[in-house]
Amino acid sequence: MRFRIVLTIIAFSFVFRGIAQSFEKPLYKNTNASIECRVNDLLTKMTLTEKVGQLCCPLGWEMYTKTGENNIQLSEKFIEQMDQMPVGAFWATLRADPWTKKTLKTGLNPELAA
Structure with a gap:
């Protein structure tokens, strides 16, 4: 029984951690991050079509x-x-x-x- 409770708590902690991370602001929108980090983050999220579209x-x-x-x-x-x-x-x-x-x-x- 105790093992089951511990396992449930661990499972919920992973679920809540995932939910919390999904609400975090992307790095490219973080004004405290360096421009280089922000640009690199955004470029990794853009498709090739979006990158070409910028041109x-x-x-x-x-x-x-x-x-x-x-x-x-x-x-x-x-x-x-x-x-x-x-x-x-x-x-x-x-x-x-x-x-x-x-x-x-x-x-x-x-x-x-x-």
């Missing part, structure tokens, strides 16, 4: 339509791009010129872009 930088002004003073709608191009692979950043999101076909009225302002 992708599509044209940002094609990814949205401004539908009101403070409203933005994601474009079909954005949805297609995100379905293909992750994206590291959008290039030239705040441009307003004839080439982008965005103006100061139809493009993003710094507040909306943030």
